[in-house]
Amino acid sequence: MAKRPIFDESGDSEDLQALFDSIAVESSVPVRPKLEVVPDPGDNDDLQALFDSVSAQAAPKPVPLRDEAQGDSDDLQALFDSVAETLVDVPTEPTMAEPPEHSCDAVFTRIGHMTRQLHDTMRQLGYDRLLQDTANAIPDARQRLSYIATKTEEAASRVLNATDIAKPIQDSLHDRSMLLARRWDKMFGNELSKDEFKRLAEETRGFLKDVPQQTAATNEQLMEIMMAQDFQDLTGQVIKKVVELAQNLESQLLQVLVETIPEARRHEAPEGLMNGPVINSEGRPDVVNSQEQVDDLLESLGF
């Protein structure tokens, strides 16, 4: 189960706060501030080195601008401002910059910029609340989907069990009637003795008496199969809810993205080979629609 993200009063998640803290330049420290190294299991050596190199260059300028209107906490505001200061200072500072450190710096400050933008926009649009609610709804969605998987599996089991019971009954009826029919053919061909005929008549009578019981048993299984379809109603409702949830989340995230990162930098997600069943093949020339097409394709390739 997903861990619920914890949000503080200012609306920032603990994780986000920790991240900001880890790149914060302490405004009170007079000389050459070192980056506060917050042991973050997510940071790897490269990231750490990046932060370290940037902190080595950061100028200590403690001028926190209070921005009451947005409701940012003082710490957070101070952080952003100190990062912004770093942005301004870097070009004028006599850097012992070797090319690698310069580009690291540029990347870092760029990310700082973008993050600030995203943060501000989300706040202004009230998305942070919305996303928080939606994010909380996700564990619920997972539960619902599990429910669906369970229900459908149960239904499949019930049906397969019913067919396992009914099949032998049908086979038996089939075989017995065939044998009797063959013997009757012989009878009509005058191949049976009087005793054999008597026996055949008795056995046939016995068989006919049996049939209703057998067909009743099969009907019972058919009924069971029918009833097992009841999952459809339950899962249908749940699926609707999850679809709505997904659509909400998607459109909100999309909007946030569109508004905060205007340069469209779209990467095509790498098209893999594990896509699952094709739901809608309309307008997709890369997909086949039937076994026939599969066979044709293979044949055309010489397989």
Place this chain on the structure above:
Amino acid sequence: MPDPKMKFLVVDDFSTMRRIVRNLLKELGFVNVDEAEDGVAALQKLNSTSFDFVVTDWNMPNMDGLTLLQTIRATPALKHLPVLMITAEAKRENIIAAAQSGASGYIVKPFTAATLNEKLGKIFEKMPNKAAA
């Protein structure tokens, strides 16, 4: 006529599908059927017991069907095994990749008993020694 005692391994992460394939094979007279839920489990079984035929899904955790197929074809003791893929993956890319990796057949889900029968038949025709009943 293929040997009804042929040992099949059915690989799919959904137990329902494994059961359906098992039942269909039974209908065709093949009762010697074992199951595995992913490529890793399948290889364990293939390497410890002697099988005659593998029917596998593609999309599975731990090791997917394509990788299983490629591993089988790369293992001297197993490379002769017929491997029939039964999968929901329907992109041309998939079909081509499977064929190039040495799949003996490709069935796309949902499928019918008739299709399974037909594809099995095709593979049996091509199999050298197993034709003896």
